[in-house]
Amino acid sequence: MAEGASPEKAFPVSWEELHRTGKALAWRLVDVGPFHGIVAITRGGLVPAAIVARELAVRVVDTVCVTTYGTDGDDKKRGVPVIVKPPSVEGDGEGWLIVDDLVDTGVTARAVRALLPKAHFATIYAKPAGRPMVDTFVTEVSQDTWIYFPWDLEHRPVDPIAALRPRP
Numbered sequence: 001m002a003e004g005a006s007p008e009k010a011f012p013v014s015w016e017e018l019h020r021t022g023k024a025l026a027w028r029l030v031d032v033g034p035f036h037g038i039v040a041i042t043r044g045g046l047v048p049a050a051i052v053a054r055e056l057a058v059r060v061v062d063t064v065c066v067t068t069y070g071t072d073g074d075d076k077k078r079g080v081p082v083i084v085k086p087p088s089v090e091g092d093g094e095g096w097l098i099v100d101d102l103v104d105t106g107v108t109a110r111a112v113r114a115l116l117p118k119a120h121f122a123t124i125y126a127k128p129a130g131r132p133m134v135d136t137f138v139t140e141v142s143q144d145t146w147i148y149f150p151w152d153l154e155h156r157p158v159d160p161i162a163a164l165r166p167r168p
Helices: 015-029 046-056 107-115
Strands: 009-012 037-042 061-069 078-085 096-103 120-126 136-140 145-148
Touching (some): 015 046, 015 120, 037 046, 037 107, 061 107, 078 107
Parallel strands (some): 096 120, 120 136
Antiparallel strands (some): 061 078
């Protein structure tokens, strides 16, 4: 999404759905490996990486910490990617798997690919602008969709529909 633009479509994801789709990602990756280990892109890639690691019986999970949102305090406005913590993987990433929850514009993916150009890159969700940056994904969503992951949501009471109608 362009800076300042608001998403036209909301796509809420439950914990159960995230787990199911993470497992589907593992099914797509089972014949691509074996992998030396997984590099999770924080923060969004942590949960999918844990699911994939379990399903593929991978015991080594590292992180690369990148921030592109919130560099000026606004979590919806993108900035320049900053590698806060590089992965401890030596070399070009060959035999490694990078996991993230989503590839959106590809800005974060490009930054991580520059660090590990030969690693296999996998995400659960992919938007058209970032899709060329990943090798494997499960679900494509439109560029104007905002995905609300379970860690972004909380349960709270809502009024019944009838209460929303004005009373005469």
